[in-house]
Amino acid sequence: MQNKRYPSHIKNIFSFAFLFLLSSFCFSLSVYAQTESPTPTPDNGALNTKIKELETKVAELRSQGDSLSAKIGVLDNQIKLTEYRINSTKQEIIEFEKDIIIAGGRMKNLEGSLTDVSKVLLNRIVSTYKVGTQGTIMAMLASGDIQSFISRANYLRIVQQHDKQLLYSTQQAKLDYANQKTIFEDKKTKVLGLKTQLESYTTQLDADKEGKKKLLADTQGDERNYQRLLSQAKAQLAGFSRFTSNQGGSSLLSGQTVCDDWGCYYNQRDSQWGANSLNGTQYTLASDGCLVTSMAMVYTHFGHRSVTPQTINSISSNFASYYPAWLKFNISADGSSSSRVSASIDSELSAGRPVVVGISYDGGPLADHFLVLISGSSGDYQMNDPYTPNGHNIPLASHYSTASIREVYKVVF
Numbered sequence: 001m002q003n004k005r006y007p008s009h010i011k012n013i014f015s016f017a018f019l020f021l022l023s024s025f026c027f028s029l030s031v032y033a034q035t036e037s038p039t040p041t042p043d044n045g046a047l048n049t050k051i052k053e054l055e056t057k058v059a060e061l062r063s064q065g066d067s068l069s070a071k072i073g074v075l076d077n078q079i080k081l082t083e084y085r086i087n088s089t090k091q092e093i094i095e096f097e098k099d100i101i102i103a104g105g106r107m108k109n110l111e112g113s114l115t116d117v118s119k120v121l122l123n124r125i126v127s128t129y130k131v132g133t134q135g136t137i138m139a140m141l142a143s144g145d146i147q148s149f150i151s152r153a154n155y156l157r158i159v160q161q162h163d164k165q166l167l168y169s170t171q172q173a174k175l176d177y178a179n180q181k182t183i184f185e186d187k188k189t190k191v192l193g194l195k196t197q198l199e200s201y202t203t204q205l206d207a208d209k210e211g212k213k214k215l216l217a218d219t220q221g222d223e224r225n226y227q228r229l230l231s232q233a234k235a236q237l238a239g240f241s242r243f244t245s246n247q248g249g250s251s252l253l254s255g256q257t258v259c260d261d262w263g264c265y266y267n268q269r270d271s272q273w274g275a276n277s278l279n280g281t282q283y284t285l286a287s288d289g290c291l292v293t294s295m296a297m298v299y300t301h302f303g304h305r306s307v308t309p310q311t312i313n314s315i316s317s318n319f320a321s322y323y324p325a326w327l328k329f330n331i332s333a334d335g336s337s338s339s340r341v342s343a344s345i346d347s348e349l350s351a352g353r354p355v356v357v358g359i360s361y362d363g364g365p366l367a368d369h370f371l372v373l374i375s376g377s378s379g380d381y382q383m384n385d386p387y388t389p390n391g392h393n394i395p396l397a398s399h400y401s402t403a404s405i406r407e408v409y410k411v412v413f
Contacts, residue, residue: 047084047087047088047091048088050084051081051084051085051088054077054080054081054084055081057077058074058077058078058081061073061074061077066227066230067223067226067227068215068219068221068222068223068226068227068322069223071215071226071322072212072215072216075208075211075212075215076212078208079205079208079209079212082201082204082205082208083205085201086198086201086202086205089194089197089198089201090198092194093191093194093195093198096187096190096191096194097191099184099187100184100187100188100191207316210317211321214317214321215321215322218320218321218322219322226322229320229322229323230322230323233320233322233323233325233326234323235366236326236366236367236368237283237288237323237325237326239364239366239367239368239369240283240287240288240290240291240368240369241283241287241288242362242368243290243361243362243368243369243387244286244287244288244387246361246362247361247387250269250274250284250286250287251269251286252269252270252271252274252275252286253267253269253270253271253274253389254270254271256269256270256389256390257270257272258392259300259305262301262374262393263297263298263300263301263302263305264296264297264300264305265297265384265391265392265393266293266296266297266308266309266384266386267293267386267387267388267389267390267391268285268286268289268290268292268293268309268386268387269285269286269387269389270309272308272310273285273289273308273309273310273313274286274289276310276313278292278313278325279313279316279318279319279324279325280316280324281324281325282325283325285309285310285313288325289309289313289386290369290370290371290386290387291327291356291358291370292309292312292313292327293309293386294356294370294371294372294384294386295312295327295331295338295340295356295411296308296309296311296312296333297354297372297384297386298338298354298356298372298411299312299333299334299336299338299411301354301374302411302413304333304334304336306334307333307334311333311334312327312331312333315331315332315333317332318331318332318333336413337413338411338412338413339411339412340356340409340410340411341409341410341411341412342407342408342409342410343355343408343409343410344408345357345373345381345405345408346377346378348410349373349374349375349376349377349381350377353410353411354372354373354374354411355372355373355408355409355410356370356371356372356408356409356410356411357370357371357372357373357405357407357408357409358370358405358406358407358408359371359400359404359405359406360404360406361400361404363404365406366406367406367407369387370386370407371383371384371385371386371387371391371396371400372384372386373396374393376396379402380395380397381395381396381397381402382394382395382396383395383396385399
């Protein structure tokens with residue numbers, strides 16, 4: 001069977017039709033690239049409304065003063081607030097991930113289509129320009145008559161011009177999709193940020209629940225007991241601040257730490273940690289960290305050389321749920337738990353065990369400063385004083401009297 005031969009003008013019509021369809025395809029892609037945008041993340045209307053309501057409620061409860069019921073109310077609403085934040089963040093992540101999956105598939109398919117179209121266009125442009133560069137006489141001979149020659153010349157001019165515009169549109173579509181790709185990469189980054197935020201909310205939720213559990217355990221769920229403990233804690237911290245002020249302030253010091261066979265001497269005002277907040281409160285280790293620092297020194301005496309005041313300070317469970325600047329009697333550090341237990345100075349020191357003592361610098365009934373007695377007997381004691389500069393292994397009598405001692409504790413592990 002012989003191959004069917006079409007007249008040249010029919011071939012031209014086929015070629016033009018092919019280019020028209022190709023142009024339409026590229027135009028559609030270009031329009032899509034310019035108008036397609038990521039699916040907007042839903043407002044999570046009900047969730048966001050509830051979150052705002054709970055934020056207001058928590059703020060109101062915090063302004064109601066110190067009471068066990070208000071404290072529990074804050075924790076209950078904080079727990080609910082965090083749960084709603086978790087649900088809202090999860091919904092945002094789901095919507096973003098949907099967009100990324102859909103857009104990723106589209107980008108992959110359309111990128112390949114645009115590449116293929118570009119190749120076809122380049123081949124077409126080369127072919128038409130080869131024809132267009134034939135000599136005028138050859139073109140006339142190939143046309144057969146003047147009318148065909150004119151039609152052929154006009155056709156080539158139109159096609160060449162159209163090809164140029166079509167190639168430009170295709171390249172523009174590629175640029176548009178490159179911009180879209182950047183947008184969706186940004187979405188991936190946002191998803192990672194949301195997942196980090198979700199982890200933070202989850203940690204906060206666990207902390208809030210544990211905080212409520214601790215508060216009820218510490219106060220036994222009793223308002224009078226809560227007020228008694230709160231008053232005691234406030235009085236102690238006020239005494240610490242008063243002692244520091246009377247002694248000349250809480251300016252920071254350097255080069256204070258000394259470690260020897262006994263353990264390590266630490267100063268609460270050491271620049272390594274002195275400026276740090278006492279468990280996230282308005283107090284600092286330099287002004288109010290004498291008890292924390294004393295306990296850190298005792299820990300090192302019993303072999304926990306890595307423990308510093310900041311080690312104890314960084315564990316929030318070491319502090320009271322009802323007053324976060326008040327160090328509890330039972331704490332932990334370096335994987336070891338300890339308790340402060342009332343004891344006799346001489347019996348403990350004679351056994352080689354240090355004691356933590358609270359002294360009243362102003363002669364009042366309550367201790368306003370804590371330090372560590374490390375040796376001695378019958379009132380003649382050596383101490384590690386966490387406030388005094390270079391207060392390592394110095395006589396108690398050089399700064400305080402035995403009559404000022406109000407509290408005595410041994411540390412049991």
